[in-house]
Amino acid sequence: MLKKMLRLILSMAVVGLMAGSAFAAAPIKIGALFSVSGPASFLGEPERNTAEMMVTEINKAGGIKGQKLVLIVYDTQADATKAVQAANKLIKDDKVVAIIGPSTTGDTMAVIPVVEKAGIPLVSCAAGIKITEPTKKWVFKTAQNDALAVARIFDYLKKKKISKIAILTVSDGFGSSGREQLVFQAGKFGIQIISDETYGPKDTDMTAQLTKIRGGAAQAIVCWGTNPGPAVVARNVKQLGMKLPLFMSHGVSSMKFIELAGDAAEGIILPSGRVVVANQLPKNDPQKKALLNYVENYKKHYNVEGDHFGGHAYDAIMLIKGAIERGSDSPAAIRDQLEKTEKFAGIGGTFQYSPQDHAGLTSDAFVLVQIKNKGWTLLK
Amino acid sequence: MTKEKREILIFFIFTLAVLITPFFLQGSYFLNVLVFIGINTMLAVGLNLLLGYAGQISLGHAAFFGLGAYISGILTTRFGLDPWFALVIAAVANGALAFVIGFPILKLKGHYLAMATLGFGIIMFIIFNETVAVTGGPSGLSGIPNIQISSLIFDNDLRNYYLIWIITLLVMLFSINLSHSRIGRALRAIADSEVAARVLGVNARVLKVQIFTVSAVISAIAGSLYAHTMTFISPASFGFNFSIELVTMVIIGGLGSIYGSFLGAAILTILPEFLRVLRDFDIIVYGLLLIIMTMYMPGGLISGLTRIAEFIVGKIKSRGARHA
Numbered sequence: 001m002l003k004k005m006l007r008l009i010l011s012m013a014v015v016g017l018m019a020g021s022a023f024a025a026a027p028i029k030i031g032a033l034f035s036v037s038g039p040a041s042f043l044g045e046p047e048r049n050t051a052e053m054m055v056t057e058i059n060k061a062g063g064i065k066g067q068k069l070v071l072i073v074y075d076t077q078a079d080a081t082k083a084v085q086a087a088n089k090l091i092k093d094d095k096v097v098a099i100i101g102p103s104t105t106g107d108t109m110a111v112i113p114v115v116e117k118a119g120i121p122l123v124s125c126a127a128g129i130k131i132t133e134p135t136k137k138w139v140f141k142t143a144q145n146d147a148l149a150v151a152r153i154f155d156y157l158k159k160k161k162i163s164k165i166a167i168l169t170v171s172d173g174f175g176s177s178g179r180e181q182l183v184f185q186a187g188k189f190g191i192q193i194i195s196d197e198t199y200g201p202k203d204t205d206m207t208a209q210l211t212k213i214r215g216g217a218a219q220a221i222v223c224w225g226t227n228p229g230p231a232v233v234a235r236n237v238k239q240l241g242m243k244l245p246l247f248m249s250h251g252v253s254s255m256k257f258i259e260l261a262g263d264a265a266e267g268i269i270l271p272s273g274r275v276v277v278a279n280q281l282p283k284n285d286p287q288k289k290a291l292l293n294y295v296e297n298y299k300k301h302y303n304v305e306g307d308h309f310g311g312h313a314y315d316a317i318m319l320i321k322g323a324i325e326r327g328s329d330s331p332a333a334i335r336d337q338l339e340k341t342e343k344f345a346g347i348g349g350t351f352q353y354s355p356q357d358h359a360g361l362t363s364d365a366f367v368l369v370q371i372k373n374k375g376w377t378l379l380k
Numbered sequence: 381m382t383k384e385k386r387e388i389l390i391f392f393i394f395t396l397a398v399l400i401t402p403f404f405l406q407g408s409y410f411l412n413v414l415v416f417i418g419i420n421t422m423l424a425v426g427l428n429l430l431l432g433y434a435g436q437i438s439l440g441h442a443a444f445f446g447l448g449a450y451i452s453g454i455l456t457t458r459f460g461l462d463p464w465f466a467l468v469i470a471a472v473a474n475g476a477l478a479f480v481i482g483f484p485i486l487k488l489k490g491h492y493l494a495m496a497t498l499g500f501g502i503i504m505f506i507i508f509n510e511t512v513a514v515t516g517g518p519s520g521l522s523g524i525p526n527i528q529i530s531s532l533i534f535d536n537d538l539r540n541y542y543l544i545w546i547i548t549l550l551v552m553l554f555s556i557n558l559s560h561s562r563i564g565r566a567l568r569a570i571a572d573s574e575v576a577a578r579v580l581g582v583n584a585r586v587l588k589v590q591i592f593t594v595s596a597v598i599s600a601i602a603g604s605l606y607a608h609t610m611t612f613i614s615p616a617s618f619g620f621n622f623s624i625e626l627v628t629m630v631i632i633g634g635l636g637s638i639y640g641s642f643l644g645a646a647i648l649t650i651l652p653e654f655l656r657v658l659r660d661f662d663i664i665v666y667g668l669l670l671i672i673m674t675m676y677m678p679g680g681l682i683s684g685l686t687r688i689a690e691f692i693v694g695k696i697k698s699r700g701a702r703h704a
Contacts, residue, residue: 036660037660037663039616074656075656075662078616079616079617080520080610080612080613080614080616080617081416081610081617082652084412084610084612085409085412085413085416085653088409088412088413088537089409089412089653091409092407092408092409092412093408093409093410105519105520106518106519106520106614106616109519109520109522109612109614110520110522110610110612110614112522112612113522113610113611113612117535117536128519130519130522171509171510171517171518172509172518173517173518173519173520173614174518175518176512176517176518176519177519180512198510
């Protein structure tokens, strides 16, 4: 009996040692799905750049517990079919231990069944509330919920005693999810939606919708979309000489929007991640260090300002890094440790995951900013 | 060997190849790619009946594909229907729609027909996108159940492979038979000259609508199967781009060849997978390859490959002759 036990322990130790040494040498493979080309490339490109930059930085600093990271990026082109094929390839061919992305809610919803079945942790960079509600075992996300952004705007409107608004949303995943939240939360804040207009993602003139809004009794306009649509809205509002305050979503919190809208951008208020106003944050802000570090680093690598969207990929990589450091590099261990993430101050906010909450952020992940002199000002 | 026997032999070999392929691909993601090739083959074969045989263009076939997927997806998720039953309803509904719009649309010819079908595709895409309460809108419809036969659930790549490919083979067999029938000959006559065909007593108007309907039904079946294997659908997969991709598959593969449609679907599905290594340049190389293929193989891959094979065989024969 004793002999048997001894033999068992010995053989287990040998296997353990072999496995241990094999793992120490082997790099950790992390997969990434971003919509680098196609209609959502404004998300995918900064995300890919950021993820690659972070992996280079981590490896330069010695990797994770001595193991190098390898990042394998595939382009989904914002197409659900391609996203599923790429996810399958990452899991079955490349044998990654975790996946970051996809960039859009649609792509994410498409790959969820794949990762859930394979048991690979997924840290999505998309914002849709459906991704983590209801909570799925293997799925996390880093982008702030639209619900939080809407709450920030409505909170501000309430303070300014504006109760009648017009909404103008784009008919894509981002816009329809935003519209849903705007309509859903309005009652809670005592806000009445006077007119509810939409525009197509490729429309180049929104004067028709705006003229209709001008005819109503709205006291403010809330526009929900990603570039370039909202820039057209801003310019149209100015051309029509409308004096209503204009609010935008976090979908345009990048320098690109100010570039596109030009003078018409002045005075627009929007909820945004802290990344665009990193310099103006008070010293005791827990995210300040990570933000400044990220902005500087991104500028050094790519010669443009790091934005909010790239930040989602930063957070995803760092969350996975943290999880591997605390546990091991097996998919199941990464998942378990991700769920135990506490007070991780990243770019999108301070993350706190739990078995019930795989989104991890509260409404303070957003700040309100106003565009002034072609730059961002933190609104107190 | 008679032509008929040769045809049967080719189909038999093809079927055998399809059935044994998974044994060489155990656990590989490539099996998943082959599932999509099966779905695309079905679509390309369906479109080929219209485009390759009857000579009528459709730039809106992604809409039929999408409609099949959405009808099936909505009926199973919201009304709890059995996927098989939903598939049948999707096919019938698509057929009825194609039949109704076929009469006015197929009166048009050439560019005008292209425009009308293009318009149909765009209208359907807008409906998928905007009717958020029904289709789930741009962020898609999730939680679609897998197809099930009693206790056998088609929830992994291997099972889906056999499900999709057996139906694809049936669609191919049906199409091959159709193309060799009186209807097939009549369709080819319409493609060559509609006036001449009508003079010879072919009811061109009805026949064109019928083949349009058949093509739409095949697309609906493919759409329904797509929805149940992906378990998620979103409008982006059924846009104008995909309609163009389908036309490209048929043309690259070879107009009026069922196996050509398979080749076209296979190439256009696999090529992006291999080109991933080129990273940002993949789209450029992809485009270039398509241009080269159409330039040097104007009759499609199927006739191009046959010509190459004949050329090689000819070389070997002439060499043999010289040696003798």
